[in-house]
Amino acid sequence: MAFLDAHPGLGFPAVAGLGLLVGSFLNVVILRLPRRLEWEWKRDAREILEEPDLYDPPPPGIVVEGSHCPHCKRNLSWYENIPLVSWVIQGGKCRGCKAPISVQYPLVELLTALLFVACVWRFGFGWKGFGAMLLTGFLISLSGIDFRTRLLPDQLTLPLLWLGLVASVENLYIGQKAALLGAMAGYVSLWSVYWVFKQLTGKEGMGHGDFKLLAALGAWCGLAGVLPTILISSLVGALVGSIWLAAKGRDKATPIPFGPYLAIAGWISFMWGNDLVGWYMRIAGLA
Known part of the structure; x- marks a missing residue:
């Protein structure tokens, strides 16, 4: 921490890169957590009401399951998951099915990076x-x-x-x-x-x-x-x-x-x- 405080020219880019990575994870939380909660609420409601179980596989988890295209369901390679960069290089489209990828992804990643830099600028490393x-x-x-x-x-x-x-x-x-x-x-x-x-x-x-x-x-x-x-x-x-x-x-x-x-x-x-x-x-x- 002291090293980064003494060398902000290295610290700020490092925090910005961390912000891009965290922003990519936050996109997963934003998209997957509500679906997981809804699935759990329905499961619990069926149990409380003593209704028969239905075949209702859980939606993707937040940490374990990898990223995939929401349209063609194709699993994404590591180079398609580079925060901000992959979206720009691919023109905001899936490499497989060419369906548009929501602008939410790069916006959240960029916003997180900028706000993280503001945090360490305000409070240090x-x-x-x-x-x-x-x-x-x-x-x-x-x-x-x-x-x-x-x-x-x-x-x-x-x-x-x-x-x-x-x-x-x-x-x-x-x-x-x-x-x-x-x-x-x-x-x-x-x-x-x-x-x-x-x-x-x-x-x-x-x-x-x-x-x-x-x-x-x-x-x-x-x-x-x-x-x-x-x-x-x-x-x-x-x-x-x-x-x-x-x-x-x-x-x-x-x-x-x-x-x-x-x-x-x-x-x-x-x-x-x-x-x-x-x-x-x-x-x-x-x-």
Whole structure:
């Protein structure tokens, strides 16, 4: 770590390469985890209802099974799995069936690489930088899954919450008290909005995964980071959501995933929360 801190010209490219590799794995998580969960839910439901077993082979696992073309199901060679490079060389198409490969793959890989570099630029190449990259990977996965399926799985939100609390034991970013209060405030704040909205309208305005995601972000950012996260996510969500609805010709009743906006706002608060609060207090004449 000290060597990389002393030679950032080597460290930053190495982290960018790591980000491309991790981004490739995050694509697998985004695409396969919801399918695995749905398969498990159906299996468990049949068992609880005592229904007869059906022939329902499980979808590909996240780690063991190799990558394959989603169209022709052909297993991909190692040189077809090089992050970002393979997609560009192949022109965004499968070498076998020539079917288009989703642009999600290179975008997630490139985004992960860029954000990983931002993490070590902000926190260095030690444990703080590693923790920031870990948080970033979780947020990218959760955003991709929520965007595609409107799900924020407990399998990701709860480990992220506990990792934030564990990091606070060593006072890596914030202390234990701030992390615990942040997690509590994050959960209760959105749960309260959900409960009031449901009482007034009889409808559910958001999913329970949103509460857990904000609780996890509170564990990483602390109590002081919860309010900026809510404000930034609401602003970004309203702006981007309105543009998306207008572009798609949808009405305002169309459900929009809130997780990606929470993730964006939480990442910004985690990286530069103190600077943003200080800037706001100076603008408001409070400092």
